Amino acid sequence: MPHVAATIQSAIDLFPCGLVVTKRNERTIVAANQHFYDLCPLQPGSSASISAIFTNASRIMLESYVMPLLLSKQQCDEIQLSIEKENGERLPVLVNARITTEFPELIHWVITAAKQRDELYQELVNLRNHLEYKAEVFSNLARTDELTGLLNRRAFIENAEILIGDAQRQQRPYAFFMMDIDNFKAINDRYGHDVGDRVLRDIANIFKPNVRDTDTLARVGGEEFAIVAQVQSAEHAKAYAERLREAVSAESVAGIQVTISIGLATSKQHSLSQLFKHADKLLYAVKNTGKNQVMLTAL
Amino acid sequence: MLAHGFGCNQQMWRFLIPELAQRFQLVLFDYVGANTSDLSAFCSKKYAELDGYAQDIIDICEALDLNKVTLVGHSVSGMISLIAAQKIPERIANLVMVCPSPCFLNDGDDYQGGFEHDDLQELLDLMDKNYIDWANYLAPLVTGTEAGALTSELSESFCSTNPITAKTFAKATFFSDHRSLLPRNQHPTLLIQSDQDSLAAVTVGQYMAENMPHSQLQVVPARGHCLHMSHPDTVAAVIHEFLPAKSNGATHELRAACHT
Known part of the structure; x- marks a missing residue:
């Protein structure tokens, strides 16, 4: 099959999801594929912490939910965070991460764009808020x-x-x-x-x-x-x-x-x-x- | 007594427990609203302020008639412990604060808590979109929004959260400013900080040490906000060093897990 990328290593850059390996505690980037750099403001070769790519609010989620889950359960699935791009643009992403027994000092992250998922959830949140409001109005009407x-x-x-x-x-x-x-x-x-x-x-x-x-x-x-x-x-x-x-x-x-x-x-x-x-x-x-x-x- | 921070629950302490249990009697608990606590005790007005959470600590100290207590609080629980200590000073011996912050919001040029109001709004938004405990996502609609009617069938998985209680805790944590309590501190206090913490910068620790009598700051060369999970041995070592050997009294082990 001559047209398939020669090795899995070079194919990894072609997958449309961000793949990153960081140190467990420092969370500095050890390796990442090309798509990760397409998603975030960092340049290839950067040894920044992965926290640096997220918005302030996402960092709170990262420290309050993602890291405790990872350190405790070695895995964290389907957490939605936001990446802050250089131009200030915010990109909703879905984060999955693992700490494996082979490499307990590393975290393997998968980060994918989640713009449509975010829009859908926003609609769900709006709908829920609207329903909550309506329920309150109806409840008051029914009691007054x-x-x-x-x-x-x-x-x-x-x-x-x-x-x-x-x-x-x-x-x-x-x-x-x-x-x-x-x-x-x-x-x-x-x-x-x-x-x-x-x-x-x-x-x-x-x-x-x-x-x-x-x-x-x-x-x-x-x-x-x-x-x-x-x-x-x-x-x-x-x-x-x-x-x-x-x-x-x-x-x-x-x-x-x-x-x-x-x-x-x-x-x-x-x-x-x-x-x-x-x-x-x-x-x-x-x-x-x-x-x-x-x-x-x-x- | 070990008080967990915003986000998870008492299971956060499990790496530190082996390091402390031989020397101390440990009391672990979940704040009302977290984990398997009794959700019918949740009152959105009471828990809109950190004083409500401090009352949980006070209630446990009184119910178990605890004295000479060392309160160990992670993150926002540092300030919750301080509030509790100022209300029942006679029961409290020492305070240990792991990655604390008296105020997460920036206050002009005078104080850099690290966050703006907009960040908090985004956080609430992200929390809405991350219900980790999806089963209860629509529960408030079905049962009414008041806490008394909350379903208590929370899954017991670590960090699973109830949307209403978690958001109430988030608002109480990130909107509050308790800097004015610092100068009134009267208990020996150990402040443990990591030198790279995106939630509580070293300058926040320095601010606390400068404004808090009887306090000492230990900056640990580590990254992250969950030092007790990522570096339990280091945290235990500084706690052991801080608490003089003579104060430990009994050496037998007793672990009371309190679900408030």
């Missing part, structure tokens, strides 16, 4: 009540279960507040739904600064709001509810005098649904005995 910006019923149940679980573990009392706007149907009928919506938004905005960050506040139904909170005692919970009730009645909402009724249940061991039931029952009791009041049961 659109009108008031408060948590919705589903998110309320999720958060409330966690809060109650924590409180039970710490053996601390917790409270469930069921809050309902008095005569809301009449407001809607008299002033229209736009005003009704505004009342809901304004009341949510009155609640927000009066509720601690650690408490869970949500709109759980048409004109119903709920809070689950750790409390010091039933008396403290009652005072907390009274503050909320007074805060609403003290302000004119959308030009209308609005009040709320609150059914309140405290406990150290009852479940969310049990508290829900008791607070709801109390709320109806308040509605039937004059509204704009707080009723408490300490379970």
Whole structure:
């Protein structure tokens, strides 16, 4: 076969991948084929360290991943790094390296251009970031009540279960507040739904600064709001509810005098649904005995 | 106590262990987020700062009730050890920092940490493209991005990394500047540097020695940032020389591998 390169030694220069041998510790170049010099800024015969051909960030990868892997496992596969050319151009490359038992003081490197692989991975990274962002947006949408910006019923149940679980573990009392706007149907009928919506938004905005960050506040139904909170005692919970009730009645909402009724249940061991039931029952009791009041049961 | 640096995990120390185990009780651990640590303990806010990692060291010292501890930290763990030592000075006897840097970023003409912000951005980009642990590449999408939901089924291969914890550690490591802690050092400290380290230049070691009371600098004629792996005998020799024989007390061997 006369046209094949005479020896494997001269053929090595023709392979389209960079082949380099360096010392293990100094990483100075002992031998390299022509393609290696085509890829990087070094000149044939250079005894520089192989680290010198890479970008700063690649050098961190080299020292933090490639070298520890090589020294520990004698091999390192498919690591993507960037070569910095003399003109500042960056070339993504794929690096494979071995330390062999025959030559334990040397590292054998294979370096190939990986421009298209890099573009593909960039797309994958972008796609993943985009999906992460979308997932976050959807998750927020799924948990938020659109009108008031408060948590919705589903998110309320999720958060409330966690809060109650924590409180039970710490053996601390917790409270469930069921809050309902008095005569809301009449407001809607008299002033229209736009005003009704505004009342809901304004009341949510009155609640927000009066509720601690650690408490869970949500709109759980048409004109119903709920809070689950750790409390010091039933008396403290009652005072907390009274503050909320007074805060609403003290302000004119959308030009209308609005009040709320609150059914309140405290406990150290009852479940969310049990508290829900008791607070709801109390709320109806308040509605039937004059509204704009707080009723408490300490379970 | 041997504290690994950015990148891998406690297995980094395996070449140094035979050199030290005869004379010292060794405590090895992985920071939360690395290797087989409990990923449910990872909190992206806590571990966004080196203080979070220092807390891991403090927690181990307190849980095992360790005293007269020599903290040996590689790379960024040099500074993590310093933070820990300043918080629990009574438990710490000495500090040994292998290839440390108090700040990897350049600061005008005053200080050359070696890197610019753009380099860090490129590093995060490269890390994204090198998930060594590809199996978990898309896991954050499936489980949500918060750490509590992270899958803990990391492969146990050396240097396999979780994308979120590794990037958090990278940011904490390469964006931070802890030069102001150096003058407050109160423990005898050995700084071991290689004379050709592309991550921590000799000038960085000199800067530390000049600004750190009770410190001494040993420049080892070697290239690279993982001296404890490439030159374990040299590193062991300077550690043995630095730690006076009388302080070793017990000679029995006990090796506690802590997974925090």
